[in-house]
Amino acid sequence: MTSSRRAKPPTFSPEEFREALGMFATGVTIVTARSAEGTLVGLTANSFNSVSLAPPLVLWSLARAAGSMPALSTGSHYAINILAANQKGLAERFATKNIDRWADVAFTEGLGGAPVLAGAAASFECFNRSRYDEGDHVIFVGEVERCTHNAGASPLLFHGGRFYTEHPL
Structure with a gap:
């Protein structure tokens, strides 16, 4: 049964919405894949979340207009690499357009060809x-076929447009 009810139009600007969303602290990931032609694909994303333990499912989202959408929506596998505190430079690089994001990046070949980044705090091969x-986004749900983590990372x-490291309370 579907409802004919709809949400009321927003009373805030897109900028106000973005600023409010920025108050939610997140981890930082780089989602990686290999296109059908063999090209490496990777982008910084903080829209990662767990979905289910059985089966093991995770999700993340990507703007529909993203240049990497064709490779990520049609490929069989991708990897979600949770970055360690010392990987801020990688996060910035994979968020930058019109550069060679993969220059001198250490990785191993994961399932379905998806690159697994060296030094990541955790990786989920999906x-x-x-x-x-x-x-304006597509939500991807990945079934995790292999995961690894570095317990000491x-x-x-x-948060709020800036990078941080953890500080236990």
């Missing part, structure tokens, strides 16, 4: 299970 169009964090 089968591209499903996608959902919502607003401190994560890279993002």
Whole structure:
């Protein structure tokens, strides 16, 4: 049963919405894949979340207009690399357009060809299970086929437009 009810129009600007969202501290990831032609694909994302333990599912989202959308929406696998605190430079590089993001980046070949970044705090090698169009983004749900983590690594964090490292309370 669907409802005919709809949300009221926003009373805030897109800038105000972005600033409010920035108050939620997140980890920082780089999502990686290999296109059908063999080209390496990678982008910085902080829209990562767990979905289910059984089966092991995670999600992340990508702007529909992103240049990497064709490779990520049609490929069989991708990897989500949670960055360690000392990988701020990688986060910035993979968020920058029109550069060689992969120059001198150390990685191993993961499942389905998806690069797994060296030194990441954790990596999730995912089968591209499903996608959902919502607003101006596509939500990707990945079924985790392999994961690794470095228990001693401190994560890279993002809050209010800036990078941080963790500080236990």
